[in-house]
Amino acid sequence: MQFKCVSAFAALCALLLGLAACTPERMEPKDTSRMKMNASSQFYKDTFHNDGNVTLSIEGSWLGMARDYLFGGQQRFPESALPVSVLDIQALTAEQELSLSWLGHSTTLINLEGRLILVDPMFAKRASPLSFIGPKRFHETLPVTAEDLPALDAVLISHDHYDHLDREAVQTLAPKTGKFYVPLGVDAHLRNWGIPENQIVALDWWERAEHLPGLSFVATPAQHFSGRGLLDRNRTLWASWTILGQSKRVFYSGDSGYARHFKDIGNAYGPFDLTLIECGAYSEYWPSVHMTPEQTIQAHLDLGGKHLVPVHWSTFNLAIHHWREPMQRATASASSHGLCMTAPLPGEVLTSFRVSPKPQ
Numbered sequence: 001m002q003f004k005c006v007s008a009f010a011a012l013c014a015l016l017l018g019l020a021a022c023t024p025e026r027m028e029p030k031d032t033s034r035m036k037m038n039a040s041s042q043f044y045k046d047t048f049h050n051d052g053n054v055t056l057s058i059e060g061s062w063l064g065m066a067r068d069y070l071f072g073g074q075q076r077f078p079e080s081a082l083p084v085s086v087l088d089i090q091a092l093t094a095e096q097e098l099s100l101s102w103l104g105h106s107t108t109l110i111n112l113e114g115r116l117i118l119v120d121p122m123f124a125k126r127a128s129p130l131s132f133i134g135p136k137r138f139h140e141t142l143p144v145t146a147e148d149l150p151a152l153d154a155v156l157i158s159h160d161h162y163d164h165l166d167r168e169a170v171q172t173l174a175p176k177t178g179k180f181y182v183p184l185g186v187d188a189h190l191r192n193w194g195i196p197e198n199q200i201v202a203l204d205w206w207e208r209a210e211h212l213p214g215l216s217f218v219a220t221p222a223q224h225f226s227g228r229g230l231l232d233r234n235r236t237l238w239a240s241w242t243i244l245g246q247s248k249r250v251f252y253s254g255d256s257g258y259a260r261h262f263k264d265i266g267n268a269y270g271p272f273d274l275t276l277i278e279c280g281a282y283s284e285y286w287p288s289v290h291m292t293p294e295q296t297i298q299a300h301l302d303l304g305g306k307h308l309v310p311v312h313w314s315t316f317n318l319a320i321h322h323w324r325e326p327m328q329r330a331t332a333s334a335s336s337h338g339l340c341m342t343a344p345l346p347g348e349v350l351t352s353f354r355v356s357p358k359p360q
């Protein structure tokens, strides 16, 4: 029964993301990667697993989900293109401690104590393997292109879904990026795309890598799934990232359902000066792999976050809810908890968590 549900969900995902015409990319882990995968407690039966073996099986009927998708009537994308702010790199890098710019969806450029870190670079027009079909970006322009970004200390990737891992962006960024940090198995994608071996660091959950003295990355857990085609489900790991600077700490959720790992990460590495947590693409049909906005707020509380910047919203139509709903619900929930939350335009610079320049 569960297999049927998963198959049905996979079929709908294929419909949503235009994957039906896609064949999986060739991806074979190197021997060293395979050894690390085999040693991972998340890896067995040749696939990765969530804690508690939570799967992406849908709640309710597949037919009900298909009906809601086709006839639900929600306004899932804006009537016209949403505005963006052109990224002011100088404003971002002038900050000594912590500043950031959300570039749309989950892509965020962080300046942590003078080091530039980019998470989940995705600059494509569509979250799809095909250029002419699949969820289209709500913005006509980008705050900055991959070509125009300055040299980066590190790029962190949470998992291999198309809305988080953009082959063209990775290849464009490679010559100016120190290292790519990825969850186990995702390294094979990068290797296949020509990224030099010495630029790739693949980590298991709770594994920590020191990039430079005073800057470390920990691949922390998430509750999700992976795959870029119909035949490679969960062949690579998914993760959140804990970023440890000299005096500031940042957490990025990746994609995740709500689970106890947020408390565990908060206990291990909290409190966090800043959390970037997914807020969008949720559904009552797949409650285990994405969070409701209220759960986003709860995750921030579990982590011991001081300031929340939601990500994964208002960029692609990936679920059945109204496109505005995630931020409306998150704002109400944050307000009821008295939380410090900022939802900037793509490209705006948050410096010491004040928006600059002010939105028009």
Ligand SMILES: [Zn+2]
Binding pocket: 159, 161, 224, 225, 255
């Ligand atoms: Zn995902």
